[in-house]
Amino acid sequence: MAADLQPKASSSTSTYAGLGIPLILPAWAIIGFFLVLPVMMMLIYSFLTKEFRGGVIWEFSLAAYDQFFFDRGLFGDELPKIEWTYITIFWRSIWQAAAATLLCLVIGFPTAWFIATRTARNRSIWLFLVTIPYWVNLLIRTISMKFLIRDNGPMNELLMASGLISEPIHIINTNLAVQLGLFYSYLPFMVLPIYAAVERYNFALSEAAADLYASRTITLTQIILPTIKPGIIAGCILVFVPSLGAFLAPDLLGGAKNFMIGSLIEEQFKGAAGNWPFGAAASMILLSLVLLVLTLYARQQTREQG
Amino acid sequence: MADQNNIAVDIRNVTKMYGAFSALEKVNLDIRDNEFFTLLGPSGCGKTTLLRTIAGFEDITQGEIVLYGQNIANLLPNERPVNTVFQQYALFPHMNVTQNVMFGLLRLGQDKTSAKFRVAEVLELVQLTKFADRMPNQLSGGQQQRVALARALAPSPKVLLLDEPLSALDLKLRQAVRLELQQIQHQTGITFVFVTHDQEEALTMSDRIAVIKGGQVQQVGSAQEVYEAPKNKFVADFIGETNLLDVRVTDLHDGKGSCILPGGVQITCPAADGAHPGPGHLSVRPERIAITSPNEGLVQGKVKRHIYLGTDMHVEVTLMDSETVTVRMQNSSQIQIPEAGQTIGLEFEADAARLLVD
């Protein structure tokens, strides 16, 4: 009896986690060069003065942030009011990205579940099929989406031929079009992590739940979903974050009314009308927003694990 | 079979096919109320399959499973008043010990207060009170095993199914837990259906054992019955160790048979049902054979080698017709063990031997 009373070594602090500094150096170098450096540059640029034909003047300025949040009238001499234009664009982007994420989840979860519960051989075939469209460039895929959903495109023609609708459904240049575009762009980012989680799921847990008088619904909500939650959350983050900054889908499918942050930022760096510090500032604000969400999530996660 | 009220699980003619392969073939078993019943057999013989058909995880192709008079063959797992201790425990990883044990109680509609009370009671029974707030991955294998047991016991099932619950534990712990399991079975009065491929485990724990081979029940009986009166060669060989001597059966009557041993001596000994005149097998346990001087005893042979087993010693003896017989001797300084190469005689009581069919 005495032998089994010691707890197992905690799984989170493995002796093998520390591989020694030399082995980690390349990873740090890559992170430093490709992640920290660009973000630092962005941060610095956002506090510089704009040059009119694009580029920056190396002079400290808060103008970019001021322009984002405050309206000082046409000549900049009025009392500052809150500038809603950009905040509105941000808000629209957030909920467009959220809607796309939800769409990905609703379609992606059953897909991932289906694939993960096939035999090992069929699984790789299905996974391959899911990823096939992503061998094609995103621009081309977004344009073909436009072709698919336009008023006299194949989707509407099929629906009309089947007699389900009499008038074509107008989707192009609406929020829905953008959501569909984002959904199509990032679906595998939802499917793959959920697939990985379901594949690791031990189906004996479902049997144990049924054995303990749980219905299918209870088993799903109380056993399966909590166990594969990390995969679902990873999928949501992987879809939400790039959707938030996307510009191809909103540009090509959303039209002028459905402008999103990505397009706003893109414009600041394109051609003579651009404003680099403003683009950099908008990027920094977007980045802070994403980091805030991720931090809140991480903190909640550690609290849950006690 | 006589007293229907006494039967917990009645398995009637159950067949389970996987495609063309039958994992269970016309299995008939009556497991009595309040009994420690063991399914014993080699790997792949269908023990898990049988247990899973009782739990409801596997549909049966044919037959009936009657639980205290009610045919449950068509009920879903969550509708059957049986609980399972899984081989790999299958503890819910995101719930602590208390939540794991409480899960079944809440599903049965118990309110939190009374469920908590019951959880404390069961944790006390398996001596895990101190660990109530731990997560499964913070427990040792033995502790996890007891959580799995507590979780299955908490709803007070009519029948508890255990699929090799001790196989993941080391030897010392396994022996301790065996005793505990037996005690818990006595205390709770729940019928245990216990699966193992370890014959020692089966012999020490069970009220009755069903020996299974290739999806078919070979014999059902108490530990003593299956050990001392095996029905066939497989049971004799699988449970404990035995010597199977090639003999010639000459006469059979009243459960006894006469046979001619290698070397020509004739004896009369108990015979299993189905034994018939002609070539047959005589099973003699190694511990029932004694070594005597040459030309004494029932058969003659030459010592081949010794195998040291700690408290015991196996002496392998080659008979005249080149069969090998194993003799088990106590390893003590008083007993003289013959040298390899020495010619000796072997002796056993006729009642300790048994004529078997294939």
Ligand SMILES: Nc1ncnc2c1ncn2[C@@H]1O[C@H](COP(=O)(O)OP(=O)(O)OP(=O)(O)O)[C@@H](O)[C@H]1O
């Ligand atoms: N889903 C399945 N499909 C096909 N055959 C199966 C399936 N499950 C089990 N079998 C076969 O049925 C037979 C019995 O399997 P079972 O798991 O009941 O064996 P067991 O007695 O529990 O063995 P072990 O001691 O190794 O656990 C085996 O030959 C196995 O290959």
Ligand SMILES: [Mg+2]
């Ligand atoms: Mg098994």
